[in-house]
Amino acid sequence: MVTVGWRELVGLPDLGLAALPAKIDTGARTSSLHGTVLEQYERDGEQFVRFAVDFPQSHVRQVCEAVHVDWRGITSSNGETQRRLIIKTPLVIGGVKFRAEISLADRSDMKFPMLIGRSALRRRFVVDSGHSWLKTAGRDPVEGHKP
Template sequence: MAEKQQLGWREWVAFPDLKLPRIKAKVDTGARTSALHAFFTEPFERDGAPWVRFGVHPQQKDISEVVECEAPVLEQRVVRDSGGHEELRYVIETTLAIGGSTRRVEVTLTDRDSMKFRVLIGRTAMRGRYLVDPGRSYLSGD
């Protein structure tokens, strides 16, 4: 069995399919699903399939940089946040890169402007590959 990579409670990650090369993420084993900041979401169709276009502010505390992204929609799902509030979110599947390794993950889109991190990596994205050391940060080497 391959040794699992260690992650800290925060890491630099990338979403190459979305042209997001470096974005700070909170690694959260208490969250099931991963979430990506999207300050607008516009559904549309491409070749008869549902897609979503959305904007990302990749840097914390900076809304001047905008990356426009597009992805096929897997589904829409009601997600409960840490405060108990429910929200209907778009769910996409995309490539997540951490520390030189990549994997396909499900990510929900939500406005995280008021949150400290633009990305939340949930436990389903980490399952089987990573161990989290909550007392350390940036162990992936990115």
């Protein structure tokens, strides 16, 4: 198994997102991505969602499309249960690529635009909670200093 720190850079290649800062959270079951749902539609009999991922620091908005898998009740860190849209897409962490289920949520008040939950980590990764950016070379992408 690959060892990761409590925060890492991840990629969502099918969504056009690379080097996305993510918090690794074994307390959360489901992974979550900051995304604003723009529209839901059907194509060739499959349900899709178009959503935006905003990066306010760089004034960038990435519009993404993914297959809409489900709606689920997700309990957030403050104890509230929210009905969230779930997508399934390839996720890359430390060179390991796999399909992951990800809920779309408003994470605008969070430090990290993505949270990686234990369902995505299971049987693939070990988390070293005492370290950060174990799979990231160079500077700390959030704080701007060496990890």
